[in-house]
Amino acid sequence: MNTGNGEYLRIEHVCKTFGTGATASEVLRDVSLDVAKGEYLAIIGHSGCGKSTLLNIVAGLTEATQGYVFLEGREVHQPGPDRAVVFQNHSLLPWLTVYDNVRLAVDKVFAGRMSSAERHDWTLKNLELVHMTHAIRKRPGEISGGMKQRVGISRALAMSPKVLLLDEPFGALDALTRAHLQEEVMKIHADLGNTVIMITHDVDEAVLLSDRIVMMTNGPAAHIGELHTVSLPRPRNRLDLIADATYIASRAKVLEFLHKKSHYVEAA
Amino acid sequence: MQKIRARAAQVAGVLLPPVIMLGLLGTIWELVCSQPGSALPPPSKVVTDTWELIIHPLYDNGGIDKGLFWHLFASIKRVGLGYALAAGAGIALGVLVGSSKWAMRALDPLFQVLRTIPPLAWLPLSLAAFRDGQPSAIFVIFITAIWPIIINTAVGIRNIPQDYRNVSRVLRLNGFQFFTHIMLPAAAPYIFTGLRIGIGLSWLAIVAAEMLIGGVGIGFFIWDAWNSSLISDIILALVYVGIIGFFLDRLVAFTGKLVGRGTVSV
Numbered sequence: 001m002n003t004g005n006g007e008y009l010r011i012e013h014v015c016k017t018f019g020t021g022a023t024a025s026e027v028l029r030d031v032s033l034d035v036a037k038g039e040y041l042a043i044i045g046h047s048g049c050g051k052s053t054l055l056n057i058v059a060g061l062t063e064a065t066q067g068y069v070f071l072e073g074r075e076v077h078q079p080g081p082d083r084a085v086v087f088q089n090h091s092l093l094p095w096l097t098v099y100d101n102v103r104l105a106v107d108k109v110f111a112g113r114m115s116s117a118e119r120h121d122w123t124l125k126n127l128e129l130v131h132m133t134h135a136i137r138k139r140p141g142e143i144s145g146g147m148k149q150r151v152g153i154s155r156a157l158a159m160s161p162k163v164l165l166l167d168e169p170f171g172a173l174d175a176l177t178r179a180h181l182q183e184e185v186m187k188i189h190a191d192l193g194n195t196v197i198m199i200t201h202d203v204d205e206a207v208l209l210s211d212r213i214v215m216m217t218n219g220p221a222a223h224i225g226e227l228h229t230v231s232l233p234r235p236r237n238r239l240d241l242i243a244d245a246t247y248i249a250s251r252a253k254v255l256e257f258l259h260k261k262s263h264y265v266e267a268a
Numbered sequence: 269m270q271k272i273r274a275r276a277a278q279v280a281g282v283l284l285p286p287v288i289m290l291g292l293l294g295t296i297w298e299l300v301c302s303q304p305g306s307a308l309p310p311p312s313k314v315v316t317d318t319w320e321l322i323i324h325p326l327y328d329n330g331g332i333d334k335g336l337f338w339h340l341f342a343s344i345k346r347v348g349l350g351y352a353l354a355a356g357a358g359i360a361l362g363v364l365v366g367s368s369k370w371a372m373r374a375l376d377p378l379f380q381v382l383r384t385i386p387p388l389a390w391l392p393l394s395l396a397a398f399r400d401g402q403p404s405a406i407f408v409i410f411i412t413a414i415w416p417i418i419i420n421t422a423v424g425i426r427n428i429p430q431d432y433r434n435v436s437r438v439l440r441l442n443g444f445q446f447f448t449h450i451m452l453p454a455a456a457p458y459i460f461t462g463l464r465i466g467i468g469l470s471w472l473a474i475v476a477a478e479m480l481i482g483g484v485g486i487g488f489f490i491w492d493a494w495n496s497s498l499i500s501d502i503i504l505a506l507v508y509v510g511i512i513g514f515f516l517d518r519l520v521a522f523t524g525k526l527v528g529r530g531t532v533s534v
Contacts, residue, residue: 061434079437091431095453095528104449108439159439 007070008195009035009058009163014067016053027053029221031067033214035163038193042206044254045216051199052167054216058197059085059165071162081109084156088168090148092140092155099136102127102155109159126158127151129188146177150184157188166198170205179238182209190235203258207250208238215257225261228253309500317500332484332492340508342484346402347470347516350409354466358414359459362421363451372422383415387473391480401481405474412473413466420465424458425451453528460524467520471513 016028027050035041043051056062058069060079069076071083079085084105092101103123110119127133130150140148149169156164169185170178186209189196200206206213207230217225230250232241241247294311301310309317325337365372365379390411394404432454436446452459478487486505493501 059438061437079434080440081438083438085434085438087431087434089431091435093432093435093450093453095456105439108441108445 007034008037008039008072009197010068010070011035011054011058012068012070014054014057014064014069016050016057016062017065026221027219028057028064029223031223033224035195035197037195039212040189040196040198040210041212041214042198042200042210043214043216044200044203044206044258045222046218046258047201049216049219050222051216055085055165055167055197055199058163059083061085081105081159082162083165084159084161084163085165085167086149086152086156086169088171090140090145090152092148092151094140096139097136098127098132098138098140098143098151099123101140101151102158105155106158123158126154129157130154130184144177146173146181149173149181153181153185153188157192157194162195164194164196166196168199168201171201178205182238185209186234186236203251203254206254207232207247208236208241213250213254215254226253226257309503314500314503317498318504321501321504332482332488334484336486336489336505336508339484339486339489339505340512343474343478343486344512344516346405346478346485347409347467347474350406351413351467351470353406354410354413354417354470355463357410358417358462358466359421361414362418362459362462363425363447365418366422366425366455367451376422379415379418383419387412387469388476388480391477395481401483405477405481405485408473408477409470413470416465416469417459417462420458420462421455424455427458428454456524456528460520460528463524464517464520467516468513471509471516475509 011031011033014028014031015026017024017026019025031054043054045051053062057064058076060069060076060083076083092098093104096104103119106114106119106123106126110122114122124133124136127136130153132147132150132154135143135147140151143151149172153166153169166185170181173181182205185196188194189209198206198209210230213228213230214224215226215228216222228250230246232244232246232250298310298312300306301308301313315322321336325335327335328338361375365375387408390408391404394407394411395401398404398407428451432450436450441449474485475487475490478485479491482488486509490502490505493499493505
């Protein structure tokens with residue numbers, strides 16, 4: 001068996017085929033990728049290109065048909081709080097309050113390592129990070145979509161994950177709320193130095209937030225088309241970047257890939 | 269003052285329509301049944317005939333010569349016991365069938381056939397098995413109420429969104445934690461739909477079952493009244509049966525609202 005050698009997160013020759021025989025559909029073919037500690041990585045591609053499947057494989061929610069995922073040299077077999085996921089539709093439990101949604105994760109992950117009072121403080125601290133302490137007694141049904149996603153992010157952060165996996169976290173939000181949350185995620189990333197993998201289909205979001213952009217080809221049998229390093233200094237300010245040459249070049253590169261080299265497949 | 273007036277108007281708006289409707293229907297009934305040779309008594313005669321029963325619900329002359337309260341109480345006790353057993357067993361079986369593909373394949377066809385058997389058809393069999401009216405009636409309630417509870421619970425469990433399952437997998441909830449934190453609350457709206465159908469069917473079945481087993485109980489009271497040609501007593505009993513059936517349904521719905529923590533809509 002192969003072992004990861006020193007890299008933080010290593011995705012090695014991952015293939016995924018759903019189904020067998022005549023109905024089999026190959027989603028991912030030979031995807032390999034190394035992610036450094038503290039890196040912010042965006043995965044971009046057209047709908048149906050298998051980027052969510054790739055994220056689910058890293059999360060352990062889906063099993064790869066071939067290939068391996070290593071985190072700190074240990075192979076990933078199953079989901080766990082060290083790879084916390086922020087789901088696209090927030091996936092908060094509607095019968096729990098905002099506080100209890102985060103507390104459930106904290107209680108589960110830190111049981112035995114923290115006292116009840118410490119777990120309470122840690123829960124509040126993580127809700128504070130996303131500015132949601134004003135609504136801790138509310139249920140998810142009583143807060144806006146943007147707030148729900150903040151709580152989802154807070155829940156994931158509260159697990160102190162080694163890798164934070166964001167599955168189109170801002171996809172269902174309006175443009176202004178999305179911009180707000182992007183700022184907050186950038187700030188949290190700057191403060192805590194999390195390793196983040198984010199799925200997105202928004203070119204500006206990918207360039208603004210990430211250190212590196214993985215461009216996926218269209219399915220079936222999607223693979224990594226190109227890698228692009230965004231060499232913009234941090235902290236980044238979206239208004240300053242509008243006219244920034246590096247920003248414009250990065251944006252152009254991703255757009256060109258999406259619209260020229262990997263043309264949209266109608267069936268996808 | 270304005271507030272009180274607005275509130276009064278609101279209450280009147282809710283209360284007046286059913287009261288007016290009731291008055292209208294009562295008047296029609298009074299007019300139709302006051303004709304000479306009418307087979308059924310008009311409401312005024314029902315009240316005068318049954319006045320003793322209405323004002324003395326608690327009398328007890330021994331045997332089955334008791335006030336209506338005791339008859340209704342006996343029926344509610346039977347329903348309560350049979351229904352509680354059905355709720356426990358039904359939710360447990362529903363969870364099993366909902367979470368295991370093989371349990372579903374094995375049991376679902378069986379349930380689909382058994383649930384179509386009318387409640388009273390079980391009574392002779394249970395009398396043969398228990399050799400006593402009391403447990404037989406409770407068994408009939410049990411077997412009547414259990415099917416909607418099983419089937420709705422199973423549907424609720426099967427419909428737990430994949431998102432919640434993913435959350436539980438990322439958090440590595442164990443079986444018991446998954447059951448209490450995800451499964452029960454997520455399936456609560458379905459479970460309580462089953463429980464409400466179940467309590468309704470139980471109350472429907474108890475009257476018929478009691479007519480056959482005899483003894484104290486509102487079902488036998490009605491049958492006894494028919495045998496003594498006390499039509500007014502029957503009508504009074506039906507009113508009570510309807511009102512209690514309504515409150516039983518509300519009770520289960522209210523419990524669902526409490527337990528479901530906002531996920532069960534009534």
